[in-house]
Amino acid sequence: MNERARIDTEKRAPKRGGGESPARSAADFVPARLSIKSLRTAAAGCTGCDLYKRATQTVFGEGPSNATIVLVGEQPGDQEDRSGHPFVGPAGRVLERALTEAGIPRHAVYITNAVKHFKWVARGKRRLHQRPREGEIDACTPWLAAELRLIEPRFLVCLGVTAARAAFGHSVRLKDHRGKLTATPLSPNTFVTIHPSAVVRLREPERTREYALFVADLNGLRDLAAR
Numbered sequence: 001m002n003e004r005a006r007i008d009t010e011k012r013a014p015k016r017g018g019g020e021s022p023a024r025s026a027a028d029f030v031p032a033r034l035s036i037k038s039l040r041t042a043a044a045g046c047t048g049c050d051l052y053k054r055a056t057q058t059v060f061g062e063g064p065s066n067a068t069i070v071l072v073g074e075q076p077g078d079q080e081d082r083s084g085h086p087f088v089g090p091a092g093r094v095l096e097r098a099l100t101e102a103g104i105p106r107h108a109v110y111i112t113n114a115v116k117h118f119k120w121v122a123r124g125k126r127r128l129h130q131r132p133r134e135g136e137i138d139a140c141t142p143w144l145a146a147e148l149r150l151i152e153p154r155f156l157v158c159l160g161v162t163a164a165r166a167a168f169g170h171s172v173r174l175k176d177h178r179g180k181l182t183a184t185p186l187s188p189n190t191f192v193t194i195h196p197s198a199v200v201r202l203r204e205p206e207r208t209r210e211y212a213l214f215v216a217d218l219n220g221l222r223d224l225a226a227r
């Protein structure tokens, strides 16, 4: 059992009794018996924060339950919200290409998000991504903690600062942790890199440069996993 993940789930569970209204959180919905199927089914009905109200569906993690590496992004995007699968949009294509170049098969890793519902704002007919607030990240972290408790991966890879916020339990700067292993409340081996959407948003030549740095990070991860 991943002890750190267990402690984290309990620590972030809403307090009951004592006269105060408990903070809402996904902890109310995490089932006692863990399996990918039971977690996905329970998460589909989660109302642990308000983000479920405007999203199409919960987008839960996907991948083998014995994965060595768990990749965690920020939240589903527009295409993920419609399809119900993580990392199927433009950022997912960048991630898949980078993983392939680094020799890490996508089908061998478990891929999920720190926040399981799409947060967006309307701009005409488009739904534009909005970064989740810290309270929303904290509310959703019990799902990530449960996924890690079940899978017990060797490495937790945070794609971007929102995922790192969930793992560290507080805000961190990318440059302080990028490409390194750090012990966090969610994993003794937490690795931080950029979110592939950061590559998608850039113009050339910065896009090519940032993509190469992303692949270099994943190469470093592959070498760590090979030890």
Ligand code: SF4
Binding pocket: 025, 026, 043, 046, 047, 048, 049, 050, 051, 052, 058, 115, 116, 117, 139, 140, 143
């Ligand atoms: S974002 Fe997370 S905590 Fe909020 S409703 Fe969705 S699954 Fe539940």
